[in-house]
Amino acid sequence: MQLLNGTSIFPILMTLFHFVATSHVGSYKVYIKSSSQWRTVNYTDPDDSDIDQSMPGIEKSIPPLLSSPEECARPCKTGDPPKTCYYQWTFETYHTLGGACELCTPTTNTSLSSNCQCILADGADVSGIIVANRQFPGPAIQVCLGDMVIVDVKNIVPGNHLSIHWHGIYQKDWQHYDGVPFLTQCPISECSTFRYQWRAQNPGSHFWHAHSGLHKADGVDGPIIIREPPEFYPNRDLFNHDNFDNFIFIQDWLHNNALDHFPGTSINSIGQNPDNFLVNGRGQWLDPSNRKYTTTPLAIFNVKPGERYRFRMINGCTLLCPIELQIENHNMTIIAVDGVDVRPEIVNTITSFAAERVDFVLNTYELIGTYWIQVRGLSDNCTPRSVQQHAILRYEGSDLDEPSSPRPQFQSGLPRGKVFNPVNDVCDGTTANVICIKDLQNANPVNDLIFGSQPDMQIYLPFFFHNYERTDLFRPNTYQRFVGNFLQLLPI
Numbered sequence: 001m002q003l004l005n006g007t008s009i010f011p012i013l014m015t016l017f018h019f020v021a022t023s024h025v026g027s028y029k030v031y032i033k034s035s036s037q038w039r040t041v042n043y044t045d046p047d048d049s050d051i052d053q054s055m056p057g058i059e060k061s062i063p064p065l066l067s068s069p070e071e072c073a074r075p076c077k078t079g080d081p082p083k084t085c086y087y088q089w090t091f092e093t094y095h096t097l098g099g100a101c102e103l104c105t106p107t108t109n110t111s112l113s114s115n116c117q118c119i120l121a122d123g124a125d126v127s128g129i130i131v132a133n134r135q136f137p138g139p140a141i142q143v144c145l146g147d148m149v150i151v152d153v154k155n156i157v158p159g160n161h162l163s164i165h166w167h168g169i170y171q172k173d174w175q176h177y178d179g180v181p182f183l184t185q186c187p188i189s190e191c192s193t194f195r196y197q198w199r200a201q202n203p204g205s206h207f208w209h210a211h212s213g214l215h216k217a218d219g220v221d222g223p224i225i226i227r228e229p230p231e232f233y234p235n236r237d238l239f240n241h242d243n244f245d246n247f248i249f250i251q252d253w254l255h256n257n258a259l260d261h262f263p264g265t266s267i268n269s270i271g272q273n274p275d276n277f278l279v280n281g282r283g284q285w286l287d288p289s290n291r292k293y294t295t296t297p298l299a300i301f302n303v304k305p306g307e308r309y310r311f312r313m314i315n316g317c318t319l320l321c322p323i324e325l326q327i328e329n330h331n332m333t334i335i336a337v338d339g340v341d342v343r344p345e346i347v348n349t350i351t352s353f354a355a356e357r358v359d360f361v362l363n364t365y366e367l368i369g370t371y372w373i374q375v376r377g378l379s380d381n382c383t384p385r386s387v388q389q390h391a392i393l394r395y396e397g398s399d400l401d402e403p404s405s406p407r408p409q410f411q412s413g414l415p416r417g418k419v420f421n422p423v424n425d426v427c428d429g430t431t432a433n434v435i436c437i438k439d440l441q442n443a444n445p446v447n448d449l450i451f452g453s454q455p456d457m458q459i460y461l462p463f464f465f466h467n468y469e470r471t472d473l474f475r476p477n478t479y480q481r482f483v484g485n486f487l488q489l490l491p492i
Ligand SMILES: [Cu+2]
Pocket: 165, 167, 209, 355
């Protein structure tokens, strides 16, 4: 067909037909916490092959168009179709300083993957830890909001069931993958594989961990970071780097298995006091017998001078001690807490409890050099024993591997300055140099209904500590464990 001006209409029709035939409009939902509403995000996917309508939320799955962990850790752009991010994790019992450490030393901070199966931790010889893919901390999930996350968890931990919980992740329509054994799933038995799948519906810094037994304390956790296109960050003007290896994943660490601390009938040495902390799976340990540090490498964060970096601190601890974090000569601008953007607050110390996440901006405006990062354990369970760890911030151009200033000691450590979320502060505004979590303001407009004077529902969860006497525990012809009345009702 010829038009009057001599051009053919066929190419136009063919182009339209081609577009209709090979692209499709999709959508997914994300949750906006401040407005407490779901938002639908539309996208156009140029490739509509292999659409499987039988699996809600997975637009393409036969054969699955899967993306690797490295492909999914990418800058997020508005309008881009979501990816289906595939992870394959094998959990097994493992050993620090094992045979692999004669072959290589792990070098990456990102934990997306590893080419070295050596786990050094703090240089103490610990057997019976549980690891995924022989990485420590466990492999990171770094995706964009709206991505589909699929994790095949293979359990080859001898004699152990396992389940994985995705801490901080909303799972509307995916609640069966929340990882609570006997509630949302049967735990994964030894030598079997379970497929977790969920949509990344809320942004921020989160983490995953075992929800079975005491496995989390034995090392089963790792970071989850869900990014957004930069224009959605209310604090976007404060930072110009959001690197894939700029997370500070802090774990508490026992030099024996968590089960060795399980109270009751099996051992005498009970208690949940950590021996040490680790930063991104690394650290050193001060041996009290000879007052010497182990020689394992500390975590190093490399930065360029004159830049503004977003860091994501994830408290992956399990045991009793809250922790505080300082960076020598640098303040930190808090911009998000537990995945929620907040109005910026400049502090010198960040205090956190297990499972809390704090995103902050670090300005590298100091002299080119190498600086200490200090992590100290608080409360009666850590302070008297001076449980702490160090890491290193290294500017490009510095020729020092370790800071020239003395290593900060527990008592005479880095100055606390302005403290975020101090332990046991009453937060009534009378303490100087303190900002409490209740003082933070959401960076986005907040739905007033959230602040209604009457809650929609009140739920009371009673919990308590049960003290037991040895005479109760070891009464002849009874087989009581430590927990007292609740389990006494059970046939054990
Ligand atoms: Cu959790």
